[in-house]
Amino acid sequence: MNLIIVESPTKARTLSRFLDKDYSVEATMGHIKDLPKSKLGVDIEKDFEPDYLLIEKRKKEIQKIKSASKKANLIFLASDPDREGEAIAAHVKEEIGNGKTRRIVFHEISKEAVFEAIKNPRDINSDLVNAQIARRVLDRLVGYKLSPLLWKKVRRGLSAGRVQSVAVRLIVEREREIENFTPEEYWEIAAELAKSGDKKTFIASLTKIKDKKAEVKNKNEADDIVKDLSGADYKVEDVSTREIRNNPYPPFTTSTMTQSASRLFGWSSKKTMSVAQKLYEEGLITYHRTDSTNLSRSAVQKARSLIQKEFGAKYLPQKERVYKTKSKSAQEAHEAIRVVDPFLKEPETKGRFANDSLKLYKLIWKRFLACQMSEALYDRKTIIVSAFSKYTLKASGQTMKFDGWTTLYASIKDSSESVIYLPEVKKGEILDFIKIHKEQRFTQPPPRFNEASLIKTLEQLGIGRPSTYAPTISTILFRNYVEKDEGKFVPTAIGTAVNDFLVKNFPEVFDYGFTAEMEENLDKIAEGNSQWKITIKKFWDPFANKLEVIEQKAERVKIETEKLGKKCPECKTGELVIRTGRFGKFISCSRFPDCKYTEKYEQKLKMKCPECKKGEVVIKKTKKGRKFFGCSRYPDCTWASWTDPRKK
DNA sequence: CAGTGAGCGAGCTTCCGCTTGACTT
Numbered sequence: 018m019n020l021i022i023v024e025s026p027t028k029a030r031t032l033s034r035f036l037d038k039d040y041s042v043e044a045t046m047g048h049i050k051d052l053p054k055s056k057l058g059v060d061i062e063k064d065f066e067p068d069y070l071l072i073e074k075r076k077k078e079i080q081k082i083k084s085a086s087k088k089a090n091l092i093f094l095a096s097d098p099d100r101e102g103e104a105i106a107a108h109v110k111e112e113i114g115n116g117k118t119r120r121i122v123f124h125e126i127s128k129e130a131v132f133e134a135i136k137n138p139r140d141i142n143s144d145l146v147n148a149q150i151a152r153r154v155l156d157r158l159v160g161y162k163l164s165p166l167l168w169k170k171v172r173r174g175l176s177a178g179r180v181q182s183v184a185v186r187l188i189v190e191r192e193r194e195i196e197n198f199t200p201e202e203y204w205e206i207a208a209e210l211a212k213s214g215d216k217k218t219f220i221a222s223l224t225k226i227k228d229k230k231a232e233v234k235n236k237n238e239a240d241d242i243v244k245d246l247s248g249a250d251y252k253v254e255d256v257s258t259r260e261i262r263n264n265p266y267p268p269f270t271t272s273t274m275t276q277s278a279s280r281l282f283g284w285s286s287k288k289t290m291s292v293a294q295k296l297y298e299e300g301l302i303t304y305h306r307t308d309s310t311n312l313s314r315s316a317v318q319k320a321r322s323l324i325q326k327e328f329g330a331k332y333l334p335q336k337e338r339v340y341k342t343k344s345k346s347a348q349e350a351h352e353a354i355r356v357v358d359p360f361l362k363e364p365e366t367k368g369r370f371a372n373d374s375l376k377l378y379k380l381i382w383k384r385f386l387a388c389q390m391s392e393a394l395y396d397r398k399t400i401i402v403s404a405f406s407k408y409t410l411k412a413s414g415q416t417m418k419f420d421g422w423t424t425l426y427a428s429i430k431d432s433s434e435s436v437i438y439l440p441e442v443k444k445g446e447i448l449d450f451i452k453i454h455k456e457q458r459f460t461q462p463p464p465r466f467n468e469a470s471l472i473k474t475l476e477q478l479g480i481g482r483p484s485t486y487a488p489t490i491s492t493i494l495f496r497n498y499v500e501k502d503e504g505k506f507v508p509t510a511i512g513t514a515v516n517d518f519l520v521k522n523f524p525e526v527f528d529y530g531f532t533a534e535m536e537e538n539l540d541k542i543a544e545g546n547s548q549w550k551i552t553i554k555k556f557w558d559p560f561a562n563k564l565e566v567i568e569q570k571a572e573r574v575k576i577e578t579e580k581l582g583k584k585c586p587e588c589k590t591g592e593l594v595i596r597t598g599r600f601g602k603f604i605s606c607s608r609f610p611d612c613k614y615t616e617k618y619e620q621k622l623k624m625k626c627p628e629c630k631k632g633e634v635v636i637k638k639t640k641k642g643r644k645f646f647g648c649s650r651y652p653d654c655t656w657a658s659w660t661d662p663r664k665k
Numbered sequence: 666c667a668g669t670g671a672g673c674g675a676g677c678t679t680c681c682g683c684t685t686g687a688c689t690t
Contacts, residue, residue: 024684047684054679075684101683153681160680168678172670178680294685306683484682576670598669610671617666637666637690645690651666657690 020089021131022082022109024096027298028126035128041089043082045096049075050108052153057161059154061561065553067154069108079112086113093135097350098122100543104149107141125313125352126303148542151549155179155535155556159526162564163519170567171515171574174599176496179535180481180489182519182527185498187474188466189508189516198462204233205458206242208410209451210251210402212440218451219439221251221402225409236457242408243453249404251448261395261415265422267310267340268353268388269381271483272476274305277384278377279469283504286468286487292370292377293354299374300357301364302381306483307351308476310340312388316352320359320389332421334391355385383426390422398439402448414439465505480532497597511597514576522567526560578607587614601638619649624663628656 019040023029026044033042050069052058060066071079086092092113094106102122110118119138123130156179163177206223223231223242233239269277271290278289293305317337324333342349362382366374399413414437417423442448466474472486481489493499498512508516520527541547578594581604585591591608595618604616622634632650646662648654 026685045684048682051682052680055677078684097683105683149682156681158680162679164679174678176679180681298685482682484684489681573671578670596670600667600669603669605670613670615669647666647690655690659690 018089019091019093020082020085021093021095022106024102024105025304027300028304031126031300032131036131041085043085044078045082045105045109046075046078048072048101048105048108049079049112050104052157057157059157061557064550065154065557067150067157071112082109083113086115086117089117092118093121093138094118094141095121095123095131095134098124099350100145100149100152100539102350103142103145107143107146110141124311124349127313127315130313142543144545145543147549148539151542151552152535152539154549154553158553158557158560162560163523163526166564166568167515167518170571171518171576172511175511175515176492177515177519179526179532180475180485181492181496181498182516183478183480183529183532184471184475184489185493185508185512185516186520186527187471188493188499188506189513191463191466192508192513195462195465200459200461202235203458203460204236204239205454205456206231206233206239206246207454208246208251208402208404209454210412211449211451212442213447213449215440215449217438217440219400219412219437220454221400221410221412223408224411227407228409231408239455239457243455246404246408246453247450249408249450251402251404251410251450253400253442253444253446253448254403254409255401256398256442256444258396258398260418261397263393263395263421263423263428265338265387265390265392266384266426268312268355268385270308270310270342270353271306271486272308272472274354274381275472275486276469277380279467281380282376286472286490288373289377290487292373295368295370295374296366296378296381299364299366301361301366301378302357303353303355304351305354307354308342308483309349309351310342310353311349312340312353312355312385316355316357316359316385317389320386323359324386324390328390328424331419332390332424334389338389340388353385354381356382359386387422387426390425391419393417393421393423393428394419400439400442412437412439465502465507467504467506471506478529478532479536480529497599497601509597510577510579514574518571518574522571523560523563580607585612585614588612621649622646622663626650626654626656627662629654632656634662 021032021040021042022045023032023042024045024047026046029042029044049072051072052067053070058068094109096102096105106120120141121134121138123134160178164175167175167177207220209218209220211218225231233242274293275286275289278284290305293302296302297305321333321337356378363375364378366378395415395417397413397415399411402410404410468490475481475486497509498515499506499508525531538547538552542549542552578596581593581595583593585593585606585608588606588608591606591612593604594607595602596605602618604618606612606614620636622636624634626632626634626648629648629650632648632654634646635649637645637647646658648656
């Protein structure tokens with residue numbers, strides 16, 4: 018009897034299905050050891066010795082593993098093939114405490130991959146484990162030293178960390194960009210033209226004036242050009258047709274899946290991940306927390322045979338498509354997110370969220386199949402027109418020749434570049450002038466982040482991991498650092514104050530490149546080329562100095578309040594302001610602490626309560642920070658709902 | 666379903682990354 022230990026119980030179940038009776042499989046449910054929650058757990062005096070303890074909640078799993086290991090001849094530690102997985106394997110080995118353990122890794126869950134791995138066992142890679150320790154200790158030092166500083170200098174209960182604080186920083190700085198943005202006026206000018214005698218017209222936009230890019234700044238300039246152009250001869254200078262090839266998107270990762278579900282279904286990352294978790298547990302999709310775009314050979318073969326059968330040879334490229342993982346921080350522990358069986362188009366999904374499950378499954382199915390299909394082909398035709406040999410105008414449009422993969426999965430490009438009618442014309446041909454179009458426009462500020470764009474940006478910066486994107490968003494909302502306004506993130510006064518304090522005093526730690534630099538150092542440790550204690554010491558010494566100075570010298574941070582423009586009804590002298598407390602926003606008197614008047618701040622939905630029809634629907638927060646909808650007449654009316662009543 | 670802010674100063678808050686449940690207001 019041999020024992021295989023993996024991280025996920027679902028993975029354990031899948032493995033035991035295709036392994037014979039000689040193997041038993043157990044799961045750790047993630048990490049089994051960690052630093053203590055209630056204290057630092059890092060002995061700085063003793064070279065940063067970490068105090069890894071068994072996690073209370075994992076006692077049950079450890080017991081099961083221990084008893085199973087007693088019956089086993091060999092124990093294969095098959096946690097994920099990355100830094101964290103190596104640490105888990107090391108921790109399990111410490112607990113089992115005998116020489117029967119072997120470390121194995123596999124990158125896909127198939128019989129072949131598992132047996133191949135078993136044939137190539139190795140020892141625990143202590144360099145990789147050391148890299149995990151360095152990562153853990155660094156995050157603990159940053160989080161557990163800076164948070165208490167915030168309690169002292171800003172407010173109790175706040176938090177700071179390598180990941181969450183940068184997420185807040187992105188949102189705060191974007192808001193400032195928007196506030197400081199001055200829109201600039203510009204004009205778009207186009208001529209509506211037609212082939213001589215043709216009834217159908219087309220639009221050519223002004224691109225150049227005297228061979229320089231046309232930049233029309235104001236109405237006077239626009240009017241002059243329009244006057245000029247109105248009586249002009251329009252001559253075709255050039256006609257060209259070019260074939261455009263459009264390749265499919267790579268298969269989903271956690272980041273791209275949450276982005277697509279957000280764009281297409283309007284789902285939060287939390288919702289997408291929980292629906293994906295169910296699909297994974299039902300054996301319908303591969304693991305949903307991954308940054309890899311790798312696909313198993315056999316899955317690709319199945320996909321190809323389905324494409325051949327359902328869509329025909331034209332839709333099947335000669336060679337299978339291979340996707341290289343772009344993300345620098347990727348650790349390739351898992352495959353891309355794909356359906357397990359491409360031939361299963363519409364599985365029966367169970368439970369309360371059956372509809373959502375099916376919706377997400379179909380999206381993953383399409384994305385996976387599409388990624389192995391032929392490219393889409395377009396003809397892009399461009400007509401260059403001149404007027405007075407001073408003005409250059411351009412009309413372009415494309416027609417699809419072959420839909421390829423877009424027959425399954427809509428390309429974003431298709432919706433933005435609509436098919437435009439362009440006539441058959443020849444060089445030198447004179448066109449009929451119909452009329453001039455002009456339109457005033459303004460440059461736009463960058464958009465606020467939503468969950469999708471925030472996750473995308475964090476991933477590009479290498480900050481956070483697939484398992485933490487959704488939880489990080491929950492954290493910064495729960496702490497009231499940011500709030501959502503129509504799905505977009507807006508920083509609160511607290512979030513802005515905390516961010517400015519951190520960035521001003523610890524610019525290196527919250528620099529957008531800090532994590533990338535940390536990863537480089539961790540790689541050196543993992544390769545055995547550097548010692549983790551030295552790396553941590555290099556960070557710690559200047560950091561500790563700064564901590565001390567700032568703790569002594571920094572002033573307590575004042576948090577800006579938003580005025581409501583009303584007098585305080587109690588003292589009649591102060592003004593009412595909005596403050597953000599531990600439980601969200603509330604209204605109070607600006608003369609606090611001299612006047613202690615407070616009032617509830619209610620975010621109204623402009624909708625009557627569906628139950629009593631008298632009160633208004635208001636947004637509230639539970640003690641745990643979760644948003645819900647309730648009636649403003651509470652406790653007279655106890656109507657409440659998790660979901661937005663407007664969306665029914 | 667009251668509480669939040671300041672400061673008094675009991676005792677407590679806090680990180681990131683692995684994994685799943687529990688499951689309501």
